[in-house]
Amino acid sequence: MSEPKNLLPWASPRDENAPKIDTSVPHSARVYDYWLGGKDNFEADRKVAEGTAAVAPGIVQGARDNRAFLGRAVRFLAEQGVTQFLDIGTGIPTQGNTHEVAQQVNPAARIAYVDNDPIVMTHARALLRSTREGRTCYVEADLRAPKSILEHPEINDVIDFDQPVALVIVGTLMFITDEEDPPGLVRQYTEALAPGSYFAVSHVTADFFPKAVGNAADAYRTPNLGFTPRSKEQISEYFEGFELVDPGMVPVALWRPDEDPDLFPDREHGAYGAIGRKI
Template identity: 70%
Template sequence: MAEHVPAPSKLDTSVPHPARIYDYWLGGNDNFEADRKVAEATVAAFPGVVQAAQGNRAFLGRAVRFLAEQGITQFLDIGTGIPTQGNTHEVAQAVNPAARVVYVDNDPIVMAHARALLRGTPEGRTAYIEADLRDPDSILKHPDTLATLDFTEPIAIVIVGTLMFIRDEDDPFGVVKRYTDAVVPGSHLAVSHITADLAPETMEAAAKAYNTGPTPFTPRTAAEITRFFDGFELVDPGLVAVFDWRPDPDEGPSPVTRQAGLYGAVGRKL
C-alpha cells in the first residue's frame, strides 16, 4: 500500500481532514501540510495519540476478523480512511474469500486510493462510495451498495473512528439508527469512539490542539457511546478501551490502555 495516488483536482489541500491526519499518525505519506500541522500539534499535547491511532486500527482488524469468523459475509465500512495494511476486505476475505464490502468516505483522496488500490478476491466483491455518514439515504440507496450487499441477510456496519466528528446538533444517534434500522436481526455494529472517560486531562489537551481545524471531534462517555447500540446486544467484552477488545494472545496487556482515549465495541442486532 505504499503507492502514492495523486490528489483529485477538487481536493482542497489547505484544509485538514481527519482521514489524512489519521494517515499521518499511522505513518502514511498521503497527507498535506495542513494535516501535518494539526497532527503534530495534537501529538505535542497528547504523545500517546500515535499509539491510540495504531490501537484503533488494530481494533478494526480484530473486530472484522471476529465478525467474519461468526459467519458475517457482508460489511458496510463507513469512514474507511486512506488504505493501509489490514483493510476491511483483506481481513474479511482472508476468513471467507466470498465476503463483500462497501467502503464509504467523504474525502475524495480516500476514494481515489480505494479505487486504485483496494482489490478483493475473485469470489468476493468490493465497492467504493464517496458520501457523507450524515446522509444515510445517499449510502443505503446507492446503486453500488444495493448491487453489492443483500439487505435481507445480516450485514456488519463498521464505523470505526468516525462518529466523534458528528456534532451533537447533527444527531449522531439518530443517524446511526437509520443504518441499524436498515439491517436485519443477526446483523452487527462495530464502533470505536474517542472518550474523555479514560484520561480526562490528556483528552482535554488533545481536543484543544486538534479542534483548531474545521472538523472538531466530540469526546463521548461510555453511556453515550452505548446508545449507538440500542437494539443490539454487546458481545464480550462489551465496551472497553480499544486495546482491550479481544486482544491477540501475543499482544499482552497494553501499557497505554488508560491513555488510549478510545472505546471500542461490537454488538449483534436482536
C-alpha cells in the same frame, strides 16, 4: 506551465475526473494516516497531527490501537459467518483493510466502503483494481446522509440488506457533532439491518484520561476539524436493539487483544470499542 496546485501529486492535470483537493486544508483522514505512519498526507495535516501529539503524546498509540481494533473486529465478524460488510468512514486505505481481513477468512465476503473525502476515493479506485469484481465497491458519500448510502445502487449491488450485514463505523462518529444527532443517524442505519446483523464501533472518550483527551481535542480543532469525546453511556445509545458480544464496551486495546494486556499496563486509553448483534 506548472501543474495546478489543487491536484493530487499523482493525478495527471489532464485527468478531468481527478478529485480537486486543497492540500493546504487539513483533513481527519490524512491526519490519521500520519499517526499511523502513512505517507498520504500533506503539510497542513502534519501540522495538526504533530501539534496534537505534542500536547497528548498518547494519541499516536491510540490511533494505532484503533486501527488494530478494526482488524480484530472484522476478523471476529467474518469468523461468525458474516459475509457482508458496510464500512462507513473507511479513511485512506492502509494495511489490513476490511476487505483484506474479511476475505482472508472467507474469500466470498463482500464489502462496501463509504467515505466523504475525495482523496480516499483516489486511493480506493487503485485498491479496488486488485479485488474481485462485484465483491467490493467504494462510494463517496457522507455518514450524515443515511438514505444516500442505504439506497445507493452500487452499495445495493454488493450488499443485500435482507440478509445479515456487519455495519462498521470505526473512529468516525466522534466527528459528528451533538447538534447533528449521532444516535439518530446511527438508528437510521441499524433499523435497515436484518436480524442477526452486527454493528462494530469505536469512539473517542475522555472517561479514562480527561485532561489528555481534552488537550488533544483543543489542539486538533481548526476551522474545519474537530472531534467530540463521548462517555460510555452516550456511546451505548448507539446499540439500541443490539446485544453486546463479549467483552462488551471496553478500551479498544482491550477488546479481544492479540497480545497480553499485562504487557501494556500504562497504556493511555482514549477510545472505546464494541460490537453488538441485532436481536
